[in-house]
Amino acid sequence: MLANELPLSTNDSQGAEPLIFKPLGIDTWQEHVIYLHPDCTVCRSEGFAAQARVQVQIGDRRIIATLNLVGAPLLETAQASLSASAALALAARTGDVVSISHAPALESVRALRAKIYGRRLDGGQIESIIRDISAGRYPDVHISAFLAACADGRMNGRETVDLTRAMVNSGERLVWDQAVVADKHCVGGLPGNRTTPIVVAIAAAGGLMLPKTSSRAITSPAGTADTMETLTRVALDAAELRHVVERVGASLVWGGALNLSPADDILIRVERALDIDSDAQLVASILSKKIAAGSTHILIDVPVGPTAKIREDSDLERLEAAMRHVADAFGLQILMVRTDGTQPVGKGIGPALEARDVLAVLQRTVAAPPDLRERSVMLAGALLEFCGAAPPGRGTRAAGSLLDSGTAWRKFEAICEAQGGLRIPGEAIFRRDIVAPHAGKVTAIDNRHIARTAKLAGAPMRHVAGIEMRVRVNDEVRAGQPLFTVHAQASGELDYSCSYALAHPAVSIAPH
């Protein structure tokens, strides 16, 4: 008799033994991996080999995962294990029955191949690719090929608009009842540039609605969410966020719990691995998050400098044109502000150290870094004018008054209280100065070396770790004078960080 009743894509055919979940506790970060014994029935009958992409199901939940093979004693033929991310996605518990089948053929891969072969994609094709990416159905090699195929202007304005829309549609969307919903974004690349909490406090004190959601650091020593987490609770869900904004007009939360443009997080992870950044991806990444957050007026801070992300004014102009094209398509108002990107901002680099700078500026103490204060007031003023909350040309003065009067500080306290209470960031146990090898004048500070040193010290994972800057460009220094202080929670991390700092001098000093 022919076996024509057999379901092809499950492992419960005759003779196949059921697979039982056994946790092994292997962490592969965001990559889903399933571990099977090479002689298990499903591997033999389906012909699965290591690195095959398979569909894994427990109960009603299913994911696509990469197959790794593990023999005894870790696994028996009737057992299956999952990487930490896969176990989480499937809510797997010891003893659960795991079903394995061939990963479904992805229709959107035809569109991906069309793009690789240089064709224009329509909105439906882009939507199908982004839907599969955000559902975790693309292996990284497919995502990487998509990014490479779209780089170098191979994605035009219309495709960038479609990409942005598809990314917005990949997640949740917040809706507010105000005509003007302000937002503030920095394209990044400048250590210590933690103006966002200050700008939000000033602008909200000036009457703007500002439901700010931020990311954690991906490759930098701190993201705004990391910094804010040393001061208050940031992992709020959508209902909690709405409650905070309705109460105090603004928020400073982590966007990760809100599922806004989740495809963006996946694309960014692979982009960073490749270290490529196309204009189309950058624009869709930034604006999809803002559209999903319900913003109408967005100020974008673009630091320009030789070791910043944007290195020349011509890059800024190209980015601005692409940004404006997409913003227009969605009826968004954007204001691009070029700022100085030649050196770190403020003194602290790392979550807690930056939080201390933020507090010092808002509380108007003598420790407040003047450059951080000045930049925050300028940006807040520009945002107030842009949103019609200050007359043209009067924004900076209005912002300065809101800060100096303590109104912004009280607003910041109210935001933190609404989110779960204000707390004071901790301090590192281990510290060591990196000193000037000779006397002279500081001519340049390398943002990338500074960021790397702060990360080797433990930032952002260890909140109190990082760097405290002691000099700025144009300062005169004498031999042996501290240039910056490394803060760490473990002596090993302090050693590593200092060793790197000595091998890669971040502060250039011209002798007299």
Add this chain to the structure above:
Amino acid sequence: MLANELPLSTNDSQGAEPLIFKPLGIDTWQEHVIYLHPDCTVCRSEGFAAQARVQVQIGDRRIIATLNLVGAPLLETAQASLSASAALALAARTGDVVSISHAPALESVRALRAKIYGRRLDGGQIESIIRDISAGRYPDVHISAFLAACADGRMNGRETVDLTRAMVNSGERLVWDQAVVADKHCVGGLPGNRTTPIVVAIAAAGGLMLPKTSSRAITSPAGTADTMETLTRVALDAAELRHVVERVGASLVWGGALNLSPADDILIRVERALDIDSDAQLVASILSKKIAAGSTHILIDVPVGPTAKIREDSDLERLEAAMRHVADAFGLQILMVRTDGTQPVGKGIGPALEARDVLAVLQRTVAAPPDLRERSVMLAGALLEFCGAAPPGRGTRAAGSLLDSGTAWRKFEAICEAQGGLRIPGEAIFRRDIVAPHAGKVTAIDNRHIARTAKLAGAPMRHVAGIEMRVRVNDEVRAGQPLFTVHAQASGELDYSCSYALAHPAVSIAPH
């Protein structure tokens, strides 16, 4: 005191405990993975997180691997484990001391990014990329981005020549003392098309030197190396190959042990995952292997058909132009032969079943499939003429005589004896017919469904598994007549294969 003497990129700094290798037996195929405890000193001090790319060293050997984190009880903080491929590459033994450091920055990634951004690469840049790929220093996402960046004609003729040269330089190169060294290649996509052993036997019997190296199947039910392995020993090293060819004038070995164009194997693996095939990659892939093998005259069989790899004559013309450009640059003679790609060739599909067809043709038995015999004679004749071993227009007749007289069979025996002895392939235990659901005439056979059915039956891993075709296009069939027979070594595999075959009819029958 400042720690300026510390080596930055090793884990033997003060306080770091040495890591001891503990095998866990995890198979990730070709992807090198290292498993560490999340709280091990090197993870903490270097800030390594899961999926980081790290350099791993045991003794003098070092590789780049992807980091996965594993807690107790599998690993303690002072232990490290390696995936099977990584352990093999490092010759790791239980108790070895494992050193971990940051993966070195790859200079060639600048060239990769330049290509992604649409620039032409010079020979040195292409060489640097291929060198890093063949040394295993590129993660798959980088390889994938490289392939996507080079597709759609974004690599010109000169770059394709440079790519081919770089791939040749990535491995060993064979040198022969004859002016004419013949080779024969098929671009693939046609199940059962196992003409190579027959063509080699005839052409060598006709006086040609033919040191043939073949690959194992990558996505097909059998490669020539898999088929030959059921008949003789194929994993010969370069010295053994030379000895065989000097003795009998030809070989039929697996190329994998010879390290010819190893970069090609890595690129193909990622190409298959993406299911993309650019002309530049295909040309460089085929010709780099042939140049490395020392061939001078290459016949390339290109089956054209609606379910073959090359589907239209226009694709063939474009491929031929690209192929000829590169061949000219290296002084290679190539002859492209268009063949019928509308249905499988011979009866058997799968290593042992194809080997039986090969033997039947060479031994002139009644079981010899006429289409396989005819195609092999035509190709061997074309090769004899092309290499000057037969007068123009007389090749087919000469080839036919060499086959009919038994000379080709004796040459084949001699080749197998020289390689280690001729053996007879086995037979499968489980068989089941797939029959015609109704009477009519066979109008088409889908190569892809046939190949998939043979693979689900166990081919090529289980040598005796596969399909035996029982009909050809234009045959008349009655209801219930066998269309093909599935051969398997396990009843579960037989069921799976038949279930797929019934759900995806490969043989189209037009009722009368």
